Amino acid sequence: MYSTSANVSERQAAPPSLAISTVIFALRPSESSGRPTLWLPLVRRIREPFKGMWALPGGPLTHSESLQDAASRNLRETTGLAPSYLEQLYAFGGLHRSPTQRVVSIVYWALVQPTEAALADESENVKWFRADRLGDLAFDHNAIVDYALWRLRNKLAYGSVAYHLLGEYFTLAQVREVYEAVLDRQLDPANFRRQLKATPEIEETNEFLQGGKHRPPRLYRFTGRPGLDPDNRSTP
Amino acid sequence: MYSTSANVSERQAAPPSLAISTVIFALRPSESSGRPTLWLPLVRRIREPFKGMWALPGGPLTHSESLQDAASRNLRETTGLAPSYLEQLYAFGGLHRSPTQRVVSIVYWALVQPTEAALADESENVKWFRADRLGDLAFDHNAIVDYALWRLRNKLAYGSVAYHLLGEYFTLAQVREVYEAVLDRQLDPANFRRQLKATPEIEETNEFLQGGKHRPPRLYRFTGRPGLDPDNRSTP
DNA sequence: TTAGTTTTAGTCAAATTGACTATAACTACC
DNA sequence: GGTAGTTATAGTCAATTTGACTAAAACTAA
Numbered sequence: 306m307y308s309t310s311a312n313v314s315e316r317q318a319a320p321p322s323l324a325i326s327t328v329i330f331a332l333r334p335s336e337s338s339g340r341p342t343l344w345l346p347l348v349r350r351i352r353e354p355f356k357g358m359w360a361l362p363g364g365p366l367t368h369s370e371s372l373q374d375a376a377s378r379n380l381r382e383t384t385g386l387a388p389s390y391l392e393q394l395y396a397f398g399g400l401h402r403s404p405t406q407r408v409v410s411i412v413y414w415a416l417v418q419p420t421e422a423a424l425a426d427e428s429e430n431v432k433w434f435r436a437d438r439l440g441d442l443a444f445d446h447n448a449i450v451d452y453a454l455w456r457l458r459n460k461l462a463y464g465s466v467a468y469h470l471l472g473e474y475f476t477l478a479q480v481r482e483v484y485e486a487v488l489d490r491q492l493d494p495a496n497f498r499r500q501l502k503a504t505p506e507i508e509e510t511n512e513f514l515q516g517g518k519h520r521p522p523r524l525y526r527f528t529g530r531p532g533l534d535p536d537n538r539s540t541p
Numbered sequence: 542m543y544s545t546s547a548n549v550s551e552r553q554a555a556p557p558s559l560a561i562s563t564v565i566f567a568l569r570p571s572e573s574s575g576r577p578t579l580w581l582p583l584v585r586r587i588r589e590p591f592k593g594m595w596a597l598p599g600g601p602l603t604h605s606e607s608l609q610d611a612a613s614r615n616l617r618e619t620t621g622l623a624p625s626y627l628e629q630l631y632a633f634g635g636l637h638r639s640p641t642q643r644v645v646s647i648v649y650w651a652l653v654q655p656t657e658a659a660l661a662d663e664s665e666n667v668k669w670f671r672a673d674r675l676g677d678l679a680f681d682h683n684a685i686v687d688y689a690l691w692r693l694r695n696k697l698a699y700g701s702v703a704y705h706l707l708g709e710y711f712t713l714a715q716v717r718e719v720y721e722a723v724l725d726r727q728l729d730p731a732n733f734r735r736q737l738k739a740t741p742e743i744e745e746t747n748e749f750l751q752g753g754k755h756r757p758p759r760l761y762r763f764t765g766r767p768g769l770d771p772d773n774r775s776t777p
Numbered sequence: 778t779t780a781g782t783t784t785t786a787g788t789c790a791a792a793t794t795g796a797c798t799a800t801a802a803c804t805a806c807c
Numbered sequence: 808g809g810t811a812g813t814t815a816t817a818g819t820c821a822a823t824t825t826g827a828c829t830a831a832a833a834c835t836a837a
Binding site: 778779780781782783784785786787788789790791792793794795796797798799800801802803804805806807 | 808809810811812813814815816817818819820821822823824825826827828829830831832833834835836837
Binding site for chain 1: 795
């Protein structure tokens with residue numbers, strides 16, 4: 306319809322095009338320290354503009370999908386995973402985001418639990434990067450990732466989002482490691498666990514994690530519901 | 542371009558159309574109690590769908606405007622006012638928001654300081670309503686207003702947004718009245734002022750507000766910057 | 778001058794937070 | 808089998824913050 310070879314007046318008349326992108330966070334052990342760190346998948350652009358550079362996964366909004374469905378499909382197509390948490394981040398609509406056309410991107414951010422599947426889906430054009438060591442990305446995607454990180458840190462501090470980066474069962478120390486990775490600072494183990502034990506959504510189980518070279522920690526489980534976004538208002 | 546009389550296959554092929562809407566809050570003294578309450582302007586729809594019903598101010602995104610500029614213009618056109626605070630709320634993109642076509646609305650919310658001008662701009666098709674006494678609105682606009690109210694309450698509790706509903710100089714009791722109106726509960730005057738006095742962005746002046754039938758309260762002034770949204774990142 | 782009003786400062790106990798100590802319960806190694 | 812190493816877990820204590828409340832200050836209206 307709106308071919309890229311359209312002349313100027315045609316381009317001016319065309320409505321801004323609408324795209325969906327996703328910032329997908331997962332935890333992976335750092336190669337150096339072994340502690341968990343934040344990673345995210347990027348895709349290599351195979352055409353202009355920014356051909357060859359890395360960019361957030363995304364694509365146009367198809368006619369039969371809600372915004373969230375489009376983001377969810379996008380996520381599945383690039384990582385093979387289902388999101389454990391998915392929330393709208395922001396609609397970016399600056400005039401000069403793309404040099405060739407006016408495009409408005411509605412960006413979602415997601416948390417996934419990393420599995421073998423995720424690694425298997427890596428390829429020449431899809432790779433995972435440490436969130437704090439991205440190079441220069443296409444478009445305004447560096448700014449978008451920065452904002453997503455800010456939002457993640459914020460939700461971590463106030464909301465109850467850390468559990469979506471972990472499996473169904475977890476130890477309190479694992480939760481603390483998530484906080485330390487995302488907030489990038491050490492937390493006092495004893496005080497941290499006191500706070501977690503005071504939140505009613507964290508349920509104690511009678512299971513313990515065996516295998517460490519120390520006292521086996523108790524496993525817990527998160528029983529809360531995510532958020533109160535318009536998209537997620539009436540999810541039972 | 543995409544006329545409403547296009548046939549089904551043409552409509553399917555057309556990209557979802559993109560609109561900007563704004564939820565504009567201002568304070569006005571309640572008619573009954575005289576205390577400040579939240580009001581917002583609505584416009585009457587002059588064509589289908591939902592012809593005759595009240596709706597949020599809005600319109601299509603023009604090609605030469607950023608999202609925020611479009612919201613700002615929208616606000617000025619319906620109220621004659623400039624926003625004292627403007628922030629993106631959410632992008633609503635459900636499949637069936639409008640019965641006639643797929644439309645994605647990027648909604649902003651704003652705070653304005655009410656002046657004579659705002660009242661003057663009321664007309665047959667633009668009216669202000671109490672935020673807690675809206676009827677049935679067009680489209681999904683009731684849900685949008687609910688979400689905007691939720692966000693306002695949230696920002697009030699954590700952020701520093703109340704001052705944008707007041708003038709440059711204000712008394713601490715006026716701030717408390719804003720909180721009481723938005724949160725809909727009474728706050729202890731003494732404790733509330735202790736908290737405000739502890740926040741460094743609230744600057745004491747040497748002026749006092751005369752005219753009440755009681756001890757004249759000191760005037761204060763807000764010196765902080767609003768937010769950290771992508772739109773407002775580099776505002777000096 | 779007095780009553781009525783809101784502003785403003787202050788007290789005190791309860792709850793929360795931050796820094797820290799000590800014991801429990803496991804594994805690994807000698 | 809005992810002992811060192813490690814993390815889990817409970818608990819203490821002072822500092823800070825919060826909520827409920829008292830009371831004086833400073834104006835207007837009568």
